Amino acid sequence: MNQPIIDLRSDTVTKPTPEMRAAMAAAEVGDDVYAEDPTINRLEARAAEVFGKEAAIFVPTGSMGNQIALRLHTQPGKEVVCEARAHVLDWEMGMAAVFSGCQLRTVAGQRGVLRWQDIEPALSTTGLYYRAQTGLVWIENTHNMAGGTVTPLAVMQELVAGAHDRGLPIHLDGARVFNAAVALGTDVATLTRGFDTVNFCLSKGLCAPVGSMLVGSAADIARARSLRKALGGGMRQAGILAAAGLIALDEMPERLHEDHANAKLLASSLNGVEGVSIDPAEVETNIVIFGVEADAAKFVADLKAAGMLAGAVGPRSVRLVTHRDVDTAACGRAAEIVQQVAAKALAHA
Numbered sequence: 001m002n003q004p005i006i007d008l009r010s011d012t013v014t015k016p017t018p019e020m021r022a023a024m025a026a027a028e029v030g031d032d033v034y035a036e037d038p039t040i041n042r043l044e045a046r047a048a049e050v051f052g053k054e055a056a057i058f059v060p061t062g063s064m065g066n067q068i069a070l071r072l073h074t075q076p077g078k079e080v081v082c083e084a085r086a087h088v089l090d091w092e093m094g095m096a097a098v099f100s101g102c103q104l105r106t107v108a109g110q111r112g113v114l115r116w117q118d119i120e121p122a123l124s125t126t127g128l129y130y131r132a133q134t135g136l137v138w139i140e141n142t143h144n145m146a147g148g149t150v151t152p153l154a155v156m157q158e159l160v161a162g163a164h165d166r167g168l169p170i171h172l173d174g175a176r177v178f179n180a181a182v183a184l185g186t187d188v189a190t191l192t193r194g195f196d197t198v199n200f201c202l203s204k205g206l207c208a209p210v211g212s213m214l215v216g217s218a219a220d221i222a223r224a225r226s227l228r229k230a231l232g233g234g235m236r237q238a239g240i241l242a243a244a245g246l247i248a249l250d251e252m253p254e255r256l257h258e259d260h261a262n263a264k265l266l267a268s269s270l271n272g273v274e275g276v277s278i279d280p281a282e283v284e285t286n287i288v289i290f291g292v293e294a295d296a297a298k299f300v301a302d303l304k305a306a307g308m309l310a311g312a313v314g315p316r317s318v319r320l321v322t323h324r325d326v327d328t329a330a331c332g333r334a335a336e337i338v339q340q341v342a343a344k345a346l347a348h349a
């Protein structure tokens, strides 16, 4: 019998659960541009409550939530300090420049994790008239391209204190902040305390079909509504999406530890495989990045031919992301497929 293809390209491929589908079908809706969608309003109130912030806004994507935040906190000509492989730099289409007129100043973290001592030398806040001034500090937790790495609570607090001491706002790209909180055994309100804004995604490991949330002060979120509209993100009967989002927010974080266990299983199964390099101790959440000796794009094509989907995230690196729709048995099969493909690649080298 043919096995179904194992899709570990991203946690964004998760499908809405049957409970989400039922809630979507039954959702009460209205026109959200007039703030009249009761389900959207409920989701926004709930997100603010869960994060301990004053307000929240539903946006179609994490990229839009991030770009609204960037614009909220900056003026044209400012610098935004972020990690060297941050999503905002690699995957948001230069929008810091296009939408906000800002440039990104990058600082390399330790496996994506920035400490305040890394950021401080990159700041420019003296008002020197011939030097672009820093307008915003930008943190990503978990860090996607560094392999789902987690910035610990004490470091998050150090970053907030450091930024605020220098009079700077600090934004968290928390696309996978629930994964970080689960890995740390804390809650998202504690982990993100003090951040001026937090963006998080409902549509990744939390399984909603669409949507992210930006949370922050009431004043910032009120301004965010205009910026969302400017970007074309004012939706109408979006309550059908919020209905799934409410389930994502309230019920899905508690199962993320299963994805983390599956990622660890994959990493330990690949440890020691000839032609693959990985340190299982570095796998902290649901993202596994391993090195290959062959060309990563070719390796990923060979994986696809053998029945699994993965991502090439560098010339010699492959990424697997665990999620609800690939269970432990399928992760075990995926590890076997990687071993077979690695052996074949070595034989042909």
Ligand SMILES: Cc1ncc(COP(=O)(O)O)c(C=O)c1O
Residues within 6 Å of the ligand: 060, 061, 062, 063, 064, 066, 087, 088, 140, 142, 143, 144, 173, 175, 176, 201, 203, 212
């Ligand atoms: C860290 C991070 N931030 C932001 C995003 C953007 O989310 P979206 O794909 O919904 O625009 C992603 C998506 O993978 C991400 O990994």
